[in-house]
Amino acid sequence: MKLSLSAAAAPGIELDALDAACRARGLDGIEIVVASEGDAGTLAARVRAAGVRVVALRAERLDDAAAGSLAHLSGELGVPASAPLDEVTRGSLPKLARVFADAGGTLLAAFGTDLERVIAATAALERAGDPPSVGLAWDLRPGSEDLSSSGAVLLAARRHLRLVRLYGGGPEQHQQDGRGIGPLLVDLAISGYRGPIVLTPSAPAELPRWRDWLASRRSTGCGSAHPSGEHEVDVRDVEPKDRLGTILGAFRALPLGATLRITLDHDPSCMYYALEESEPAGTFSFRKIGDGPEVWGAEVTKRAPGAAAS
Structure with a gap:
């Protein structure tokens, strides 16, 4: 597992500057937020020009036009693209699987910590023949979700799970104390999960804190350790x-x-x-x-x- 950062934490910051801030924080890459079909058309060139480390894409909407451009961007960059589960299941899953497969991309349906919905999502994937171009992402919200069922959710999803998106962490980490996120991440590692964990703000009101956190290079836990004994x-x-x-x-x-x-x-x-x-x-x-x-x-x-x- 590698910790990465969603560009949603720093709207308006150029990709190369965001990548530099992530490196200073010891983070392993960036999730790019694709706001529109037009964005997808220019992003690949921008990523190549900036030489940044991209681990995933995120789109909040997935109509037919957006799905096609997102699939091509996913294939061109070689990273998965996630979208909310409702956006994925609103259309034809076999059709989406073909669109992403033809483009060499991967689509991840992003679910919350809801066991019934996760079971339904995995069943839908199985009915579609478990297409390799479609998987699951976990939109994990410790600040607003009950994580008592997280172990069962992980068990149900783990065969298809390729991305974890953590709403919080970073400057919000201590607000999540006692909510079970530490033990859950241990469970993820032990389960064999090897995908990225993408940190993203829990709410727009938190953006100033994330901006300040990224601007500061002072260690808050992840940093350089020089042994003294x-x-x-x-x-x-x-x-x-x-x-x-x-x-x-x-x-x-x-x-x-x-x-x-x-x-x-x-x-x-x-x-x-x-x-x-x-x-x-x-x-x-x-x-x-x-x-x-x-x-x-x-x-x-x-x-x-x-x-x-x-």
Whole structure:
């Protein structure tokens, strides 16, 4: 799993500037929002000219004209395009599958945390013959959804799940404390999910905070860690249900300034969210040090509250 950012967090910012801000934040790419059919016609050239890392596309509407241009853009850039589930199911799913397949693109129907709707969506895909050009995206809204059924939703969707869009995170992360997002991301990693997690604002009113967050290069959890005394924990042989507790226990036992080196058999990005949810703000910095496919790693340095990360 790789953390990325939706361009919805920074409307009006040029793609190259947004990509630079994402790199400074340790984010792995951009989701481009396609507002209209005309946008899709020019975006591929802009992306190539800017040399930015695009991980996904997003369209809120999907009429016939928009579907065709979005499919071609998805195929040209080699990234999936998501649209709300209602927009996808309003038309003919087999027809959409053909449009995207012919263009070499991928369409993802984006669902909320609603088990009945997810089951219905997977059933629709199966009735259509499980076309490889269509899958699912999870529009995850911890601030407004009950995540108590998230484990069942993940189980129902995981065979088709190719994208997770997290409404919140970033500067809104601490507003989501205690809502279950950390354990859910651990479950995602353990389930074998390897797609991107795209951070996006939970509401337009949050945009000023996201703009300030992107403009600042000061670490808020993900950043550079320079070890000052190093400790290690390898959880590859630890039962999945016990891994989070093992890592948190090792981190809490660290002296200030010490670094914990973690070895895992899945992407460690979810551990960042678990630490954000469980630890006081500003008390750690986090850095990935490996990217699989067999072994991943991370370094977590313990800091005093308010201490600047180097």
